[in-house]
Amino acid sequence: MPKQCELCGKTTQVGNNVSHSNIKTKKRFQPNLQKVRHQHASGRVTTLTVCTRCLRSGFVTKPLVK
Secondary structure, three states: OOOOOOOOOOOOOOEEEEEEOOEEEEEOOOOEEEEEEEOOOOOOOOEEEEHHHHHHHHHOOOOOOO
């Protein structure tokens, strides 16, 4: 399974580590993904892998714990 948010599609980005002497080496920036339980409008509960931006923005409805 790829490191990708299931809601917004955010995935790995590539860039450079730049040292003090300006030597550049490749670096991968991984999204901050969390596994959370999500309650759909129909009432069904599933586990999604979402980024923290989607969590903070309120795109995930967490089920009530009884």
